[in-house]
Amino acid sequence: MRSPNFRNDQTSFARALFHPDEESPANLVDPSGAHAPKRFGVYRNNVVVSLIDNLASTFPACHSLVGEEFFRALAREYALNFPPSSPLMIYYGDEFSQFLNQFKPAQQVPFLADIADIEYKRVKSYHAADGQRFNPASIADAPQDTLDSAKLKLHPSFYWSLSRFPAYQIYARAQAGKTLEGISFDEAEITLICRPEWDVQTQSISPNNKTALTALAAGFSLSTSVEIAQKSDPEFDLQALLTQLLAIGAIERFKFKSGATK
């Protein structure tokens, strides 16, 4: 974990903010010149509470899954150990999922880190650059062999998240305020995340798409991606994956070999 190591003049102030057990800096006083630890406590409280509130708004499903008290305790622990390193608070929480994976008390809810991964990727998708909507006419007359060698140009707001749990189903239930009753927790799931227009969309697909999705995202052609995927899963069906990617707006266009994209 990162632990702040301060140096210059504002050091003692910054350090004391994150160490509630330590005394407030001696140069902080009230108008009469008396040492004023309670007044300093306002800053201490503001900083930590603002970070916890920020995490609560970035991770609403995690918050609803574990409840207010437990979530705030986890968030406080994260805030004290992983304070923001940039003024871009819209992106705060980038290590929250990894933190939940490693932090013992969070492991009572073994899928929590994966839900946090989905939620953080939703935030990145929300702020990602605007992209193009796929035009089906652009491939209508492409010959099969050209299509095979095509690569995908994915939408800038597209992310995916693999879980050994049915993370999408859990996420969706939590967001709808429903219980997890009836979910079989040993099913793995891939969650697709994309913002083709205004709203960020999430969709689940089978985990057997993992290899092909990795290959396509890495820039391999359709045919090569299928080849790689079929090594571990001879039944792998690319058509089904492409249909799902198109449905969520994850594909901007097919890039054809000649360099001319249709």
Place this chain on the structure above:
Amino acid sequence: MTKAQTPEIGVGFKPEHFANIANDKPNLSFFEVHAENYMGDGGPPHAMLRALDENYDLSIHGVGLSIGSDGPLDRPHLMRLKKLVDRYQPKLVSEHLAWSSHDTERNMLFLNDLLPIPYTQRTLNRVVEHVDQIQETLGRTLLMENPSTYVAFSETEMDEISFITEMQKRTDCRLILDVNNVHISANNQKLDAYQYLDRFPLHAVGEIHLAGHATDTDDDDAPLLIDSHDRPVAPPVWDLYRYVVKKVGIRPTLIEWDNDVPDWPTLYAEAVAARETMLTQTGETSAHALA
């Protein structure tokens, strides 16, 4: 007969109000946004800002430049602000007399609050240097906001007004007079808010802020006011606003409400109240302003 001046009234924009604003086209002059919330690459934040920009002036209010930092300015962050300002060409660009980033040996630490600075010659020089650097980079005048504070520093060499007056003179920046902050700091630092306003360099005020505050207690169990932006503007702050407006005349005025954000009609009612106050105090009438 001279044409009546219309008070420029704005509110802090919250995405949850976007649909109301798009439908109602409220009679406001400007919306203010926190710069850092619009530093992503795209998506709804920019779509909303572009839509607002079509009908209203924009004011970009930074909360992350940490101008009061002892160390150098966060250059990449300043460039992000420049990109945003260049893109939207807002009517106003502002920041705070405070610090929020701390450069440790390992990495940058962002504290997500507007922290106080001691008023010394050394910090003044540093702040002036930073404001100059920002104005030079952005190629425009920055508005600097007076802070709300909960503590004082034993090393203080001058009072807040002397510090702000000198900063303004040396950088030729303009000022946001946050009247709620004046009320808060006056209570917390045991000063007279009206005397504070009498000494404030009002000629340089380019915008006035109004917001709500909470009440806590200090080490002696005396009331300590907290700049919470989570409720309506309090009556004593409206009194100070009337006093200021009587002195300075019509100035752009903003309602800030950042936490426990109310529904749109509640927020808009605060803006209407600010307009009415400004018209009454400056001797204009509603009929003029709406004409």
